[in-house]
Structure formats: C-alpha cells, structure tokens
Amino acid sequence: MGAEIVQFVAQAGPFLTAALGAYGAGVLTRTESAAVEATANVGRHMLQAVWRRRGEEGRAALEAAVQDAADAPEDEDAAAALRQQVKRALREDEELLRELAGLLPARSGPVTVTASGERTIAAQAITTAVTGDNPTIQP
Template sequence: MSVDVVQLAQDLTPYATTAITAYGTAVLARVESDAADASVSFGQRMLRRLTGRDTSDGSDTTTEQDALADTVAELANTPHDADLAAMLRVQIRRLLTAHPDIAADVAGWTRPAAPTTVTITTSGERSPAVNINYGTIHTGDTTA
C-alpha cells in the first residue's frame, strides 16, 4: 500500500496540535483520559505511535521519533505558535517518509471528524467566557 505521506502529515497535524493543546507534554503519557473527546484521543494515540511511546518501554525510538517528541514538548510550552505547528507537520512528514510501515499503519486508522477551533465571545461587565460548563458559574455577585 502506497501512502501519500505529505497529505497524511497534513491530515494528522490538526489532531496532534489539538491533543498537545489539551494535554501539553502529558500527551505522550500512556493513560488516556475518559473525558477526552475523540479528536484529542485520536491525536494522543497517533502521537504515541509516531514517537514510539506505544511500546512497552519506548527505548527503541529512532532519530525521527525523538525529534518529533522534542517538537511536541516545545509546542506544548507554546501551543499557539504557528511556526512550531508548521515544524510539527514537517517532523510528522519526515517520520512517515522514513518509516513507511508506521505511515501505512496510521493511514489505516479510522479518524474522527477533523478537530475544529472553538471561538468564544463574551460581552458585558464580568461576563464569563465558557466553552463547556457542567456546573454553576459564580461571578461574585450576591444572589438571593
């Protein structure tokens, strides 16, 4: 099976950045959060596979996998850096090119809907800006 690694890297990068933004450097941890949405879980699983953290000890990683793990750590510290996100895509492409077996494996995985960016706007004095809230929001006002 021939895989277009350039397109695959382009397709995988949004999942990677979503997972990195959600978990930071813990994105490479073996434990997945039950609360993680499908895109974050897929991104986390994919990054563990690409960086070799999906094996029992992770000790037999390649140069490309180590470089990708370094980029993940750097992007986790500055998650909105467009240059680092582009570097992540390049690192993923290099790894997939160097390891066609990994590319074929990941290309065969079923992907959830592509992650989207949520924009939240609030207006008014002391108005909270919330994406998802499962509880009460108190702004400090006294209530009856």
C-alpha cells in the first residue's frame, strides 16, 4: 500500500496547494465557495476529510502543517511536511485512501499543451492569465 499512497499524494499535491492558496490556514474550517475554482475545493475536501479522521494529536499536527504551508506557500519544505501528514493519515486508515482517491477528477490519459507565438499562454487549466502591456488586475 505504500507505493499507492505515494502515488496518490503526488496526484493530490496540486489540489492541496490550490486549497491553501484559496483558503489559507482556514482551509480546515471553511465551507465550499462557488467563487473558488474546483481544484481548490477538491483540496479543501481532502484536507478536511483527513482532519476529521485524525485523533486529537493528529489534528494538531495537521493544523500546524497547514498553517506552515499557508504562511509560506513558496516553501517546499512546508509543502512536503503537509504531504507527510497526509501520508501518515493514509497509512493509518486504508478507507481514507479510497475516500480521497474518489475526490480526484478522472484522468483520461496524457495531456499535451502547446503554445506558439508572442504572448501566448497554454495550460491544461488556467486560474488567471494576463497578457499585454501594462495590465491592471483588481481582486
């Protein structure tokens, strides 16, 4: 089951990161928002499911890892510590792995994204994209 957990956490990583970016440290207590992209909501569902299934000590460790990762989104060590907390929970609860895997969107195979030309943007999913000179972005 170890390899399955590692593979799952690798797939879940972008969802967890998106959830932290959208909700910050409040990810464990926030409710779903239609204004937040689906990726962030999937990550939030995952983290909340892990939190609900942990004991008091496990919840405290997960909360600390979420806080650290939210406070320093560019810190790979903080992100790794959060993933480690998820792995620990998955190793201790086989049913949790099935529950979280069910939250991942179905994959239909490899995706190829190509961009060509000046100021071209290409991605499988884009949250925000700005091109042009002197753009103004308002929250």
